[in-house]
Amino acid sequence: MELLKEDGCIGEKAFHGEKECFFQPFYNVEKKRIWGAEALFRLKDENGNYYNMDQLAAKAEEEGWIAEIDRWVFREACRRIPELRAYGLKRININLSPEVCEVPETVPNIMQILRKYEVSRSEVCMEITEMCKVRNAENFRCMVEQLSSQGIRLALDDFGKGESNLLRLSQIPFQTLKLDKELVWGTEGSRMAEDLVEEIIRIAHRHNIQVTAEGIETLDQARTLASWGCDYLQGYLIAPPLSYGKLLTFLEENGKRNFLEE
Numbered sequence: 001m002e003l004l005k006e007d008g009c010i011g012e013k014a015f016h017g018e019k020e021c022f023f024q025p026f027y028n029v030e031k032k033r034i035w036g037a038e039a040l041f042r043l044k045d046e047n048g049n050y051y052n053m054d055q056l057a058a059k060a061e062e063e064g065w066i067a068e069i070d071r072w073v074f075r076e077a078c079r080r081i082p083e084l085r086a087y088g089l090k091r092i093n094i095n096l097s098p099e100v101c102e103v104p105e106t107v108p109n110i111m112q113i114l115r116k117y118e119v120s121r122s123e124v125c126m127e128i129t130e131m132c133k134v135r136n137a138e139n140f141r142c143m144v145e146q147l148s149s150q151g152i153r154l155a156l157d158d159f160g161k162g163e164s165n166l167l168r169l170s171q172i173p174f175q176t177l178k179l180d181k182e183l184v185w186g187t188e189g190s191r192m193a194e195d196l197v198e199e200i201i202r203i204a205h206r207h208n209i210q211v212t213a214e215g216i217e218t219l220d221q222a223r224t225l226a227s228w229g230c231d232y233l234q235g236y237l238i239a240p241p242l243s244y245g246k247l248l249t250f251l252e253e254n255g256k257r258n259f260l261e262e
Contacts, residue, residue, distance in 0.1 A: 017043045017044045017045045017046060017051070018043070018044040019041070019042070019043055019072060020041075020042040020043070020044070020243060020244075021039055021040070021041065021042070021072075021073055021076035021077060021080070021244065022039075022040045022041075022042045022241040022242060022243055022244075023037035023038065023039055023040065023077075023080075023092075023241065023242055023244065023247045024037055024038045024040060024234060024239060024240065024241040024242065025037045025234075025238055025239045025242070025247070025250065025251075026038065026093075026212060026232045026233065026234035026238065027222075027232060027233045027234070027238050027259050028231070028232055029226045029230060029231055029232065029233060029260070030231065032256075032258045032260070033088070033255060033256045033257070033258075034088070034089070034238070034251065034254065034255050034256075034257075035089070035090050035091060035232065036089055036090055036091035036092060036093060036125075036232075037084075037089060037092055037093070037247065038092075038093040038094075038095075038127070038234065039073050039074075039076070039077035039092055039093065039094045039095075040053075040073070040095075040241050041053070041069045041072070041073050042241070043056060057069075061097070064099075066097045066099055067097055067099045067100045067103075069097075070094075070095060070096055070097050070100045071100075073094060073095070074094050074110070074113060075113055077092050077094050077124075078092075078113050078114060078116075078117040078119050078124070079117055080092075080244060081117065081119045081123055081124075082117065082118060082119070083248075084247075084251075085123070087248065087251040087252070087255060088251065088255050088256070089251070090123070091122070091123055091124070091125055091153070092123060092124055092125070093124075093125045093126075093127050093155060094124060094125070094126055094127065095126075095127045095128075095129075095157070096126045096127065096128050098140070101128060101139075101140050101143055101144065102136045102139045102140050102143070103139075103143075104139065104142075104143070106143055107143060107146040107147055107150065110126075110147070110152070111150065121150060121151040121152050122151065122153070124152060124153070125152070125153035125154070125155050125175075125176060126147060126152060126153070126154055126155065127155045127157040127178065128144065128154060128155070128156065128157060128172075129156070129157035129158045141171075141172070144172050144173070145173065148173040148175075153175045153176060154172065154173065154174045154175055154176070155174060155175070155176035155177070155178055155212070156169055156172070156174045156176070156177050156178065157178045158178065158180040158214075159177050159178055159179050159180055159183070159200075160179060160180045160182065160183030160200075161180040161182060161183070169204075169209070174209060175208075175209060175210065176209065176210045176211070176212060176232075177200075177204050177209050177210070177211050177212070178211075178212045178213075178214055178234075179197065179200070179211065179212065179213045179214060179230075180214060180215070181214045181215020181235070182215075183197065184197070184213050184214060184215045184216065184221065184225065185215060187224070188221075197225075197228065198228045198229075201228050201229045201230060202229070205229060210231040210232065211229070211230050211231050211232070212230070212231065212232040212233070212234055213225040213230045213232070213233055213234065213235075214234050214235060215234075215235045216233045216234060216235030216236070216237045216238065217235050217236050217237050218237060219237065219260070219262070221235075221237070222237055222259060222260055223260055226260055233259070237259065238259055239254070
């Protein structure tokens with residue numbers, strides 16, 4: 001079952017509406033500019049309204065077509081990268097579900113799509129989360145090690161939530177750690193939470209792992225996380241998820257903006 005291959009439409013009949021690939025930019029603290037964006041799936045119903053993504057993802061996982069979402073988003077993101085390169089973006093983050101992670105053909109299929117769209121391996125980062133749902137741990141470990149050996153970055157998503165924890169971080173060769181928004185928000189008014197997040201960032205850096213803080217909504221949050229050494233900031237302070245056209249406009253107007261200033 002080749003879940004990232006371009007031919008075949010696993011789960012395609014489950015999509016009743018218009019598919020879109022949105023992008024949420026993230027900010028490089030050291031470079032003081034937008035550095036990349038996370039590719040995200042969106043689906044409109046027949047009335048032009050977007051489905052609730054939490055509900056849609058839950059249904060996709062339950063019915064077994066979450067991998068089709070990954071396949072479609074990966075191809076769409078790679079298709080856009082050559083143009084986004086001209087706007088100064090260095091990296092696109094793309095999610096991989098546990099179902100895709102356990103399939104041996106995933107790595108060669110990923111490499112095939114990268115070649116087709118002439119995308120460098122350094123221009124993509126695969127975000128992996130919800131590893132408690134992995135059924136075949138050996139297949140999963142083999143796949144991520146292959147991706148890493150091919151020069152593709154791996155990010156542990158939603159760190160601090162569910163099974164995305166320090167044990168997972170120590171088991172897999174991740175290059176990026178994404179702090180879950182609940183963990184980031186928990187630092188406000190809690191000295192223990194502040195100390196915990198600061199220590200996580202220090203531990204990550206000690207092992208050459210970069211850190212992204214999700215859910216950044218205020219300038220105070222951004223400045224605090226930056227002062228603790230966070231490498232990237234992502235959230236509504238920077239930008240919400242944007243359609244492709246709005247992303248290009250955003251990059252033209254804000255690509256080199258310093259979001260840590262008033």
